[in-house]
Amino acid sequence: MFEQIIRVSTGIPYLDALTQGGFIKGTTNLVIGPAGAGKTIFGLHFLLEGARKKENGLLVAMQEPPWAIRRDASNFSFFDPTYFVEPEKIIMLDFTPSGWELWDPDSLTFAEESDLMIDAEGVPYDETSLPTFLHKIFYHISQVVEQQKIERIVIDPLAAFQFYDYGNDSGFLRKLTTGFLANISALNVTTVAISELSSGIDHSLFGEEYIADSITHLDMLSVRGEMIRILRISKMRATNHTTKTLRFEISTNGITFLNADND
Ligand SMILES: Nc1ncnc2c1ncn2[C@@H]1O[C@H](COP(=O)(O)OP(=O)(O)OP(=O)(O)O)[C@@H](O)[C@H]1O
Ligand SMILES: [Mg+2]
Numbered sequence: 354m355f356e357q358i359i360r361v362s363t364g365i366p367y368l369d370a371l372t373q374g375g376f377i378k379g380t381t382n383l384v385i386g387p388a389g390a391g392k393t394i395f396g397l398h399f400l401l402e403g404a405r406k407k408e409n410g411l412l413v414a415m416q417e418p419p420w421a422i423r424r425d426a427s428n429f430s431f432f433d434p435t436y437f438v439e440p441e442k443i444i445m446l447d448f449t450p451s452g453w454e455l456w457d458p459d460s461l462t463f464a465e466e467s468d469l470m471i472d473a474e475g476v477p478y479d480e481t482s483l484p485t486f487l488h489k490i491f492y493h494i495s496q497v498v499e500q501q502k503i504e505r506i507v508i509d510p511l512a513a514f515q516f517y518d519y520g521n522d523s524g525f526l527r528k529l530t531t532g533f534l535a536n537i538s539a540l541n542v543t544t545v546a547i548s549e550l551s552s553g554i555d556h557s558l559f560g561e562e563y564i565a566d567s568i569t570h571l572d573m574l575s576v577r578g579e580m581i582r583i584l585r586i587s588k589m590r591a592t593n594h595t596t597k598t599l600r601f602e603i604s605t606n607g608i609t610f611l612n613a614d615n616d
Pocket of ligand 2: 392393395417509
């Protein structure tokens, strides 16, 4: 029997309308753009819409700590504080550099027995190494997904490797990054993976675009002295998606599109 395509709302009605209903359930979706482009806000739309529909969400914070994301989220009209208090509809894991120091390394069991696809062969076991860090993060995510019946994940941002110095060994970083994403994909939970880009550079450096099932680019342009925000979808597997570059704004209503009459 063929598996049916089920759509999961992005949390942004106009985008759902231009993508046959949103992301495909169980897929991994990349949102990429430079600092301030609206990536975290995009992720919040996705998680809060899920919570509204009683679909539990997991936010994996890798850079901005959960308390700051929650504080910033409270500025939006679609925010609901009850989603973040017990029993939480949105669970937040702190894997930021400062949060990481708070973890007891022993409390994050190293998933030796699991069939992780990240290949750390030849890399010596080291509590502070990137392969170990990614193994632990993935193991922890998979536990929470199972225990809390998580249906939506946001990883903000994916680029955990930026805190590690692997010199110019980009092949190694690429292998780890794509391996980590492949593991996340295998969880079959609809995921938004946020990736950072320098303004003007249009592609990710670590191969995540090839693993992802969709790619949404957010960017900012300066036009006649005014900053304008743009979004385009360069890839969405199995989807007749818009090929237009869409102008959007950010306000207390979050991301809204110019020319859109439905949100
Ligand atoms: N209430 C608001 N009204 C207007 N604009 C807002 C509002 N709240 C946030 N913004 C805009 O959103 C931007 C931040 O968006 P967001 O945090 O999603 O960016 P990001 O892409 O995640 O950036 P980073 O890579 O630095 O984490 C702010 O710089 C601001 O321009
Ligand atoms: Mg952000």
